[in-house]
Amino acid sequence: MESESNYKEGEPEATMWSQKAWALLSTVRSQSPLIQCITNFVSMDLMANTLLSAGASPAMLHTLEELPEFTPQVHALCVNVGTLSAGWLPAMKLAAELAHKSGKPWVLDPVAAGASSFRLKACLELVELKPTVIRGNGSEIIALAKASVEPTKGVDSSHESTDAVESAKSLAQASGAIVAVSGAVDIVTDGKKVVGAHNGVAMMTKITATGCSVTALIAAFVSVDQSHVLEATASALSVFGIAGEMGMKMANGPASLRMHLIDSLYGIDEACVLSHAKITSLS
Numbered sequence: 269m270e271s272e273s274n275y276k277e278g279e280p281e282a283t284m285w286s287q288k289a290w291a292l293l294s295t296v297r298s299q300s301p302l303i304q305c306i307t308n309f310v311s312m313d314l315m316a317n318t319l320l321s322a323g324a325s326p327a328m329l330h331t332l333e334e335l336p337e338f339t340p341q342v343h344a345l346c347v348n349v350g351t352l353s354a355g356w357l358p359a360m361k362l363a364a365e366l367a368h369k370s371g372k373p374w375v376l377d378p379v380a381a382g383a384s385s386f387r388l389k390a391c392l393e394l395v396e397l398k399p400t401v402i403r404g405n406g407s408e409i410i411a412l413a414k415a416s417v418e419p420t421k422g423v424d425s426s427h428e429s430t431d432a433v434e435s436a437k438s439l440a441q442a443s444g445a446i447v448a449v450s451g452a453v454d455i456v457t458d459g460k461k462v463v464g465a466h467n468g469v470a471m472m473t474k475i476t477a478t479g480c481s482v483t484a485l486i487a488a489f490v491s492v493d494q495s496h497v498l499e500a501t502a503s504a505l506s507v508f509g510i511a512g513e514m515g516m517k518m519a520n521g522p523a524s525l526r527m528h529l530i531d532s533l534y535g536i537d538e539a540c541v542l543s544h545a546k547i548t549s550l551s
């Protein structure tokens with residue numbers, strides 16, 4: 269799948285980024301890519317609803333026996349280790365291998381990567397299977413880049429995303445993946461270039477699985493433009509953040525923001541993306 273680009277020569281960088289974000293969201297809506305999610309029990313509902321409200325088609329299939337037939341048919345795969353158990357790991361690895369072999373992008377969410385040696389080892393083994401994108405919070409990306417078990421707040425971050433820029437760059441260089449770090453500024457890097465997406469509201473951290481859900485949205489955006497993975501990743505983060513900003517105007521707290529975020533992602537239009545997207549080069 270490929271999106272039509274709306275780039276126009278000579279336009280300022282910010283305009284080109286917001287046009288790119290809108291073009292990709294439009295393409296997700298028109299092509300409705302099938303996104304397989306092997307994800308934690310906490311996130312399944314919000315992740316599936318995030319994908320549906322953006323126009324993609326989610327499928328939470330994770331049984332080892334059905335992967336050889338199913339995974340080669342999807343447009344992208346999202347693997348999230350949030351509620352990891354030894355029983356699930358072989359399916360995560362097989363799905364990643366099948367996606368890679370069939371030329372489909374796959375995105376890794378290394379939830380709480382530094383919380384235990386079992387989890388860290390599993391995440392490092394998944395990184396070996398060539399994810400297209402790795403998206404985590406600051407603490408997760410630092411733990412993965414250092415390959416070390418760290419003092420932890422579990423699935424939450426004890427770092428700002430900006431603390432993790434060097435870790436993100438070294439992880440990108442070592443793995444070949446585009447690496448994204450979520451936070452007040454979402455950081456995206458290919459190991460050299462660093463881009464920031466400055467959308468979103470802090471209340472999004474008070475809804476469980478918003479990070480998991482934006483990882484799945486990244487899979488959907490990358491699936492429709494596999495030749496511009498960094499741009500698609502930054503665009504997905506920006507669009508999700510804009511939905512948070514729009515939702516926050518109607519919300520009274522985390523529970524109502526969850527509902528309004530999904531409604532806003534569904535309703536977001538071209539004028540809104542073009543006026544709200546804030547994506548900039550940081551290096």
Ligand SMILES: Nc1ncnc2c1ncn2[C@@H]1O[C@H](COP(=O)(O)OP(=O)(O)OP(=O)(O)O)[C@@H](O)[C@H]1O
Pocket residue numbers: 379404405406423424425450451452453454467468469470471472473475476477478479480481482505508509
């Ligand atoms: N301080 C902030 N201001 C604005 N947006 C934020 C802020 N912190 C996080 N976000 C946004 O919230 C979403 C979730 O990011 P977060 O870093 O909390 O992920 P996470 O820790 O992996 O979450 P989870 O594990 O619950 O899924 C992202 O879209 C991110 O851009």
Ligand SMILES: Cc1ncsc1CCO
Pocket residue numbers: 308310311350351379423476477480
């Ligand atoms: C709360 C929680 N615990 C394991 S996964 C998850 C969802 C947010 O990452």
Ligand SMILES: [Mg+2]
Pocket residue numbers: 377379380404405423479480
């Ligand atoms: Mg997370």
